[in-house]
Amino acid sequence: MTTVAAVGTYLPPWGSARGRVLGPDEDAVTLAVAAARAALEQATPAGSATAPDVRRVVFVTRELPLLVGGNAAALLAGIGLPDDVPVVEQVGGGPAVFDTLGGAEAGTLVIGVDAAESGPVGAAAALLSDGAGVGVEPIGRIVRSLPVHSRENGGGPRDYSDARLERERGVGVAIERLELTDKPVVVAGLPAKQARALCAGVPPTLPTTGASAALFALAALAEVGAGGLVLAVEQGSATALRVDGVPAVRRDSPALLAPEKLTRTPGPDIAISLAAYERAFDAKLRWDAGKCDACGTLALPPRRRCLNCGSEDGWSLTPLPRTGEVYTVVTVHVPVPGLPTPYSLAIVQLDGVDVRALVKVTGAPAGTVQIGDRGRLVLRRVAVRSGIPDYGYALYPDAATAADAGEGAVR
Template sequence: MTRIVARGVHLPLHRLERASIGAGRGTRAVASHDEDTTSMAVAAARTALAGAGGHLPGTVLFSTSAPAYADRTNATAVLAALGLDGDAAAYDFTGSVRSGIGAFRAAADAAAVGRTTLAVASDIRTGLPGSAEERDGGDAAAALVFAPDGPCLAEVVATAAVSAEFLDRWRTPGEAAPHVWEERFGAAVYAPLAARALEQGLKAAGLDGGDVGHLLVTGPHGRAVAAARRAAGVRPEAVADDRSGAVGVTGAAHPYLMLADAVERAAPGDAIVLLVLADGADCVVLRAGELAGSAPGPAVAGALPGRPVAHQDMLVWRGLLRREPPRRPDPDRPAAPPSHRAADWKFAFTAGRCEDCGARHLPPQRVCRRCRAADRMAPEPLAGRPGTITTFTVDHLAYSVAPPVVVAVVDLDGGGRLQCELTDADAERVRVGDRVELTFRRLHTTADGVHDYFWKARPVRGEEH
């Protein structure tokens, strides 16, 4: 038995209005200048683990078509930022949109043999200006916790997959945007693949189209997805909104996002069918569990509203448009040895609390500043601890691709003071006393491609300025 016991979704704050680029109605989600697929994966996974009811994963599988690094494992940064045991395994599934459903199936297989597994998919979809990918793509991350037992959102009943080699969408290493073949070709190739995977999945589950309560169809080829929905033979009301009108199609993350959305609306026992079209077709049949419909917090619907972003800013953040940088030296590259020694602080935001007097130290120290006790510090993870801005400054000269930089001094609830950057906030509306929460972000990327990750503060969602 494979059960999905928790889910988490991260939708970036910013939205590009398609009308602003002459590309129709709706919006697409846009990752901020300090977000990448790794940082968004951490945000989604933190939410999932918070609702996992004590299920701690022994394996982390991270999927994306746009990894922050090649030739090294990005899942290890996710593992470290979550503060998980270093004995856990961490692996990447990268390079294609289909890798997302591949990680899903691998996590389900691991849970079936008794290993709790976190599968997280995160994608940033970049297209050249004026392209269909720019219009229809979107940025997001979503995470699912798979376990062999316990109350669940859904349980996996059956899977099916068909594969085919055809040139529909491709991007060579180093290219920023994909190439796409003419749409009619892709739609013609995908149609029989989708029909075969759906037929096999339903047959394996002992169901037919009339039994399906929620049909989730996704893939980067919009025409093929629309055709598969029409040909599925299910009740029209069973076809789920894929949320692409509000956030776009988020690549490897989209199957996870749609499933996280579906379990909020499903009733226990409902049949949920997930059909993913990418270099073939994958079908997953699930049964909604006892937690369906009552999961804490709206994972997707509650994060749909966002802040408009200018097209020019999006292009700058993507590296497709150069803007005059601040006239300050580029930041130094973080050195590997000290970063490794401080990994618990840098990635997991683990402070120290004196075991003698209870004083909290950010970052952790060997000697207590209050009672002077030496080597009496207990680790204290604080990534989920909110705080209050006690003072701040707005710096128009500091190095940033999105100036100005807002630096705030934050008093964390329960003690401890932190100086850090503020993100997802309007510099002109920041005020002393604003409530903030911590978020794992990229401080900058050096000229030789090293990403410097740390924690920033952002207004508590729903209280953005």
């Protein structure tokens, strides 16, 4: 039996009653980072400066941004993990997440992400531990093929659109073959109406139906108020887990906003310079400044020559605070190929250090952030250059974050 120390969830602010959708600066990696950081913050004891020990990361999604070149480096940097932590990038849905969760060792961080442009989207992460937490025991799994929804390599999605076939010959047969002795309390991977028909009582409605739904189902046990049998299904496959309690959950769930109406200008995008990309990668994605080895002055980005003492003896990377106050802000309406407009840029005075950072504003309509507003710095996809996601940090204003009703919400 494995032990889940904490669960973290993330939902983008944009969407409608039908579900959340990706923001213009989000993808599977940025969603994964947000959920993982929520889980690690929840697993960190109050007042402790020591982060939980993560020895392995499993990243499950069907929307990997880079199929060649990998996403592991950006994922580790955004979460704040060392670059020697092994990462498994797996294409899969809810059953694949539960398969991993049921057999992983302590120190494994399991992340499930749904990031299809058609939505609904979201991400959730669970940290396994050999200490305190709730036990998770695999009950059974069935792997079958019924590709009602499919996408071939290099092609677009295909939908057979036969709900009865999927229900009766897909999920229905898989559940029968599991031979469960009692009804699940939460089912991931099905529309709410179908899930209610399978559950004991009235289960919580989950915001997604793919890979992240399995971990949203664990988080939903807090609403049920007890553990029990949890089921993840996908077309013809199913995996069942028994959870012996309610996991500790931290939710990063902003208030719902209608998607912005953005203008996308045709034309050639700004090409990437891989040399510049490599030089800036660690500082930019780990949110580190260069600290002068001679006088200790901070510079973002790191500089060869210290502006304070003139030393060229070198510098060391040091983590920067992830909160601050808007020093000044401007909204850009000028059309630029590759950058949806309008968007806001802010100079942010970081808390506790003499550093100001120029960043885009995210999670709020352009033009709504004012001087003096406070916020947190979050990983976002600032551009796609030559087909390569270019990640950096953006200001998420506090005013845009709704206090979720659940305990442990990110505020």
